[in-house]
Amino acid sequence: MRVKVKFLASLAERFGRREVDVNAAAGVTAEQVWAQVTGGAAMPPNTLVAINKEYAGRGKSLADGDEVAFFPPVTGG
Amino acid sequence: MRVKVKFLASLAERFGRREVDVNAAAGVTAEQVWAQVTGGAAMPPNTLVAINKEYAGRGKSLADGDEVAFFPPVTGG
């Protein structure tokens, strides 16, 4: 299946990209996609995950066409 | 001694006057001046007292030249 992966803020800088489309195995979780895209980098403990622009646990499974985003703690306002 | 007595808001309407200068005995309290000026009317329990524009207890003694004010609960803001 196809999944869109987004990195935001400092994670976009760290990995040198903001968005990448990947082929992933059916039922893969957010953290498995992270590992796949980052070449096995450890996910910083404070990393936040959103699936289709809603907060989600990192162990949540993705479906075909999903957008999964990884970002650091938010600092707006 | 001379004391200036003020009634505010509904008390000014009730007594038909906002301000009166009275001769009072030395050491008289705010509530004694109330009784003197109102002809012995009972002071409503929620009446507030200010002496020289500061909140004061109704039993506080007045000095010559003081301004004592009586008013109902405040309703600003």
Place this chain on the structure above:
Amino acid sequence: MKIEVREQPFEPWTEVAAYERKALKPGACGAAAVFVGTMRDMSGDDRVQAMRLEHYAGMTEKHLARIAEEAMRRWPVNDALILHRVGDLKPGDPIVLVAAWSAHRADAFAACRFLIEDLKSRAPFWKKEQLEAGVRWVEENTPG
């Protein structure tokens, strides 16, 4: 710090903007908390047509200045503004504006809340409402 009791209608947001421009250093305060109280067209179940706001001139300003100073002593507040209307009001007219500026939001909120609570419970203002059925003094403010 500014305290004002005003006989004329005022536009609260224009007042906040003007005071910021005049009194505050841009970049110094991270947080502004503002409360504006406006005359409602209902009082309980009664339609209010107009209102007269009376105050104890002299004591009012003294009391408001004291609570603004107390707010600035209790919290690390850079500045405070209190503006209160008196005289004859119509529904929709702003009655009171209180504002507190601080480096951080918790202090700005706490100071702003303190200012309006103390003002409503202690500052010598009185409201007299004009209803269809006649005129009545408001007897007590609602708790905060």
Place this chain on the structure above:
Amino acid sequence: MKIEVREQPFEPWTEVAAYERKALKPGACGAAAVFVGTMRDMSGDDRVQAMRLEHYAGMTEKHLARIAEEAMRRWPVNDALILHRVGDLKPGDPIVLVAAWSAHRADAFAACRFLIEDLKSRAPFWKKEQLEAGVRWVEENTPG
């Protein structure tokens, strides 16, 4: 209810006044509570020269609309406004404006406070500061 993420500088009090004129019925709301957060020229002990505010377009608007709806569900709030700046900011620039209108002050304050606390802890914005010594991402917001 209005939610906006804006690339351009804004004057918060003008925005509040304009929104009130457009969306609110005069006399219906007795209370407005407003919070404005402004870019400070200091971050801890460091002087900040500029700031870049990034966000997760699409998720931001969705999240802000949800918290505004939640505020209006939890408290008897007539209306709410959230405006947040993104892009390149200078010290003194307003960053965020949140406002809540209600019949009574306690509800307006509670809703306003809730909006800014949730926004700061959950809405997907990130600050990157330009200091004299270089650039750094802000790592965490201070608690409310």
